[in-house]
Amino acid sequence: MKSLGPILTVLMVIFAFWYLMAIKLNSQWEYDQAVRAKVEVGFWDILPNTMQQKKPVLPAPHQVLTGLWDGLAGQPITSKRSLVYHAWITLSGTIYGFVIGTAMGILLAVGIVYNRAMDLSVMPWAIASQMIPIIAIAPMLAVVVHALGASAIVTKAVISAYLSFFPVLVGMVKGLRAPEQMQIDLLHTYSASKTEILWKLRFPASVPFLFTSLQVGIAASLVGAIVGELNQPAGLGARLLQGTYHGLTVHIWAALIVASLLAAILVKTIQGFERITLVKMGMRK
Amino acid sequence: MTSVKSKIVIEARDVGLTFETKDGPVVALKDVNLTVTEGEFVSFIGPSGCGKTTFLRAIAALEHPTSGSLTVNGLSPDAARQARAYGYVFQAAGLYPWRTISGNIKLPLEIMGFSPAAQAERLSRVLSLVELEGFGGKFPWQLSGGMQQRASIARALAFDADILLMDEPFGALDEIVRDRLNEELLQLWARTEKTIAFVTHSIPEAVFLSTKIVVMSPRPGRITDVIDSPLPKERPLNIRDSQEFIDIAQRVREGLRAGHAYGD
Numbered sequence: 001m002k003s004l005g006p007i008l009t010v011l012m013v014i015f016a017f018w019y020l021m022a023i024k025l026n027s028q029w030e031y032d033q034a035v036r037a038k039v040e041v042g043f044w045d046i047l048p049n050t051m052q053q054k055k056p057v058l059p060a061p062h063q064v065l066t067g068l069w070d071g072l073a074g075q076p077i078t079s080k081r082s083l084v085y086h087a088w089i090t091l092s093g094t095i096y097g098f099v100i101g102t103a104m105g106i107l108l109a110v111g112i113v114y115n116r117a118m119d120l121s122v123m124p125w126a127i128a129s130q131m132i133p134i135i136a137i138a139p140m141l142a143v144v145v146h147a148l149g150a151s152a153i154v155t156k157a158v159i160s161a162y163l164s165f166f167p168v169l170v171g172m173v174k175g176l177r178a179p180e181q182m183q184i185d186l187l188h189t190y191s192a193s194k195t196e197i198l199w200k201l202r203f204p205a206s207v208p209f210l211f212t213s214l215q216v217g218i219a220a221s222l223v224g225a226i227v228g229e230l231n232q233p234a235g236l237g238a239r240l241l242q243g244t245y246h247g248l249t250v251h252i253w254a255a256l257i258v259a260s261l262l263a264a265i266l267v268k269t270i271q272g273f274e275r276i277t278l279v280k281m282g283m284r285k
Numbered sequence: 286m287t288s289v290k291s292k293i294v295i296e297a298r299d300v301g302l303t304f305e306t307k308d309g310p311v312v313a314l315k316d317v318n319l320t321v322t323e324g325e326f327v328s329f330i331g332p333s334g335c336g337k338t339t340f341l342r343a344i345a346a347l348e349h350p351t352s353g354s355l356t357v358n359g360l361s362p363d364a365a366r367q368a369r370a371y372g373y374v375f376q377a378a379g380l381y382p383w384r385t386i387s388g389n390i391k392l393p394l395e396i397m398g399f400s401p402a403a404q405a406e407r408l409s410r411v412l413s414l415v416e417l418e419g420f421g422g423k424f425p426w427q428l429s430g431g432m433q434q435r436a437s438i439a440r441a442l443a444f445d446a447d448i449l450l451m452d453e454p455f456g457a458l459d460e461i462v463r464d465r466l467n468e469e470l471l472q473l474w475a476r477t478e479k480t481i482a483f484v485t486h487s488i489p490e491a492v493f494l495s496t497k498i499v500v501m502s503p504r505p506g507r508i509t510d511v512i513d514s515p516l517p518k519e520r521p522l523n524i525r526d527s528q529e530f531i532d533i534a535q536r537v538r539e540g541l542r543a544g545h546a547y548g549d
Binding site for chain 2: 180182183185186187188189190191192196200201204205207281282283
């Protein structure tokens, strides 16, 4: 509870700054309207209006919160106007892609650790793949995957997986190589096979590394799903783009807040699994 | 020599081992000849780089001699390993932190395919052998360093190997704990009648524990002296103040010094 004071203070400063910016940025439109209507207005005349425009440059916090509330609770959740509906679509694509990406990352890491040719060849390509801006490659990827006959969710999942395999790959390579030579020698004295060394030693030793990677991976997955939705009819990404087309800034901000809440929930969920697993494994006191 | 009738367990004939490194070949072992018979407690002592650990690893087939012949129970080290001839105890306990003490001790048993019933039976037997009854459910971090090392000895004993290979197992522990574990190890050796090969860099430890002390020297790693200890099998800690003990320690020290003068 000690941190509550500072948090509230920072929040109030942000809100105050946000209101000031909203007034400043939205006032121009009010002045323009007044000129068009040939009336003289002063600052105090337009002030209330700057905070209730339909398409403000920067919606005021209460407008965003109202929009958010309306999107979350004001609609049946199956409605296309419901943010819950769009968030669900994005979430399913995120999870789908995250599972594929995690599996890919783990498999590639095992390959790199066990196969010298893969050790030398895979990593440069993996790094190169992350150098390309996702916003540039996503539409092409989407077109190709869609042309192959994949459904909307698979198209999204591919982009999500493309972003999320990398942190898992990097973390798992480090994790699988974490055991000391002595621990590997110990298994050699039991004449353990490579598979046994993988299951009994390398995988358990990599678990803390895996969870760190998964937290980065799930966030990347969400970004991938949103970007993948930019040319799709539904999902938070679609909602963002529609908002841009129609200048519905309140919608954009509401969707952004839902996206960040979703990210926070996903990362917290992974952290929860991490805690339970590590306590169970005796690796956290 | 003292026990000609006993079965030969480890036999090294002109064993040499050369590591190929980036800076050229490094001779780790040269012309090593040694015979260890059943039930002996053999210590290898020498400064670092004398090849004592390398020789122990060669017995365990973790390294492979580049010349000469090395047999364990009459088999090649690889074949002996397959036949579960030895348990190996490393310098650090090396317990897996994600396994309980029981889980760690069961690790070799799982890999070697013992049935769950056999695993449980062996587990309780070796836990009592190293006096860790009641600690099976604990994780390694909940135990002291000495207890962890005892658990790692239990792990090496769990599958009934006749030979125990120990690479400076108490090197990282403080002297008080080390003394206690030395005494316990002697009791354990008396009870189980295993053959023990023990690497150390402590003269008192080597003299206190061993029936045979192998003094080694570096560059290249070789044996400079083999001392058959006249000390009785029953050894209280205060035997270290006896004249016999001091004499053997003196001979070990001279062997180490001679080896050093030779090398440098």
